[in-house]
Amino acid sequence: MNTDHTHDCPTSDELMDTTKINIEKYGLQVMGISSTDYSPSFSYSVGLYESHQHPEIICFGLPTNLAHVIINDVADLIKNGDRIVPHQEYYDKIFKESRAQFLPVNPKNIKDYFYVALNYYQHDNFSALQLVWTDRNDKFPWEDGFEEKFIYDQPLLDRNADFKFREAKNLGIFTTRQWLDHNRPILRV
Structure with a gap:
C-alpha cells in the first residue's frame, strides 16, 4: 500500500x-478545516476583529465551501454596519x-480552533x-427534539471548554491489568 501523499x-x-x-483587500480571511473521522469540519474568519472591531466568526459541521460563503455573507452584514448580537435568533x-x-x-476554546x-x-x-x-x-442542539445524527457536528464552544471529546463525560471504559500494572501496550481492540 502506498502511503505517500x-x-x-x-x-x-x-x-x-x-x-x-x-x-x-477584503477585511478578512476565511479558513476552512476539513472534517476527519473524529472531528467535524469548521471554518472561521480572521481579520474581523482588526478591520471592523467585531468578534471573529466560526461555524462547524457544514461543508467548508458552504461555510466559507456563509461567513463571507455574515462579514458583508458586519461591513454594512450590522452588529451580530449573541443569543439573538436570526431567521x-x-x-x-x-x-x-x-x-x-469561551476564551479557553480560542487556542484550539483559531x-x-x-x-x-x-x-x-x-x-x-x-x-x-x-x-x-x-x-x-440545545433544544428538545434536535436530531441526534447532528449532535457532534457542532461542538458548542460557549460551554465545552474543559471536556473536548465527542464521548459523554461519564463514559465507562475497560482496559487490561497488563496496561495498568505493567505499562504494557494494548495491541488489539
Missing part, C-alpha cells in the same frame, strides 16, 4: 502572507427559511462568535 498546502509564511493580503437572514444563532466562544488568527494577531485577546445552525426540524 502529496499535499499542495502553503507553508506557514505563505499562509500568513495570503492572510495579510486578503485582510487588507431567514443567515440561512433561508431557517433559524441561526451566534454564541460567544490557529491562523492566533498567528496573525500574535495574541489570544480577541473575541469570537460561533454561528449555530438548526437541524432539519429547525431545532438548535
Whole structure:
C-alpha cells in the first residue's frame, strides 16, 4: 500500500502572507478545516476583529465551501454596519427559511480552533462568535427534539471548554491489568 501523499498546502509564511493580503483587500480571511473521522469540519474568519472591531466568526459541521460563503455573507452584514448580537435568533437572514444563532466562544476554546488568527494577531485577546445552525426540524442542539445524527457536528464552544471529546463525560471504559500494572501496550481492540 502506498502511503505517500502529496499535499499542495502553503507553508506557514505563505499562509500568513495570503492572510495579510486578503485582510487588507477584503477585511478578512476565511479558513476552512476539513472534517476527519473524529472531528467535524469548521471554518472561521480572521481579520474581523482588526478591520471592523467585531468578534471573529466560526461555524462547524457544514461543508467548508458552504461555510466559507456563509461567513463571507455574515462579514458583508458586519461591513454594512450590522452588529451580530449573541443569543439573538436570526431567521431567514443567515440561512433561508431557517433559524441561526451566534454564541460567544469561551476564551479557553480560542487556542484550539483559531490557529491562523492566533498567528496573525500574535495574541489570544480577541473575541469570537460561533454561528449555530438548526437541524432539519429547525431545532438548535440545545433544544428538545434536535436530531441526534447532528449532535457532534457542532461542538458548542460557549460551554465545552474543559471536556473536548465527542464521548459523554461519564463514559465507562475497560482496559487490561497488563496496561495498568505493567505499562504494557494494548495491541488489539
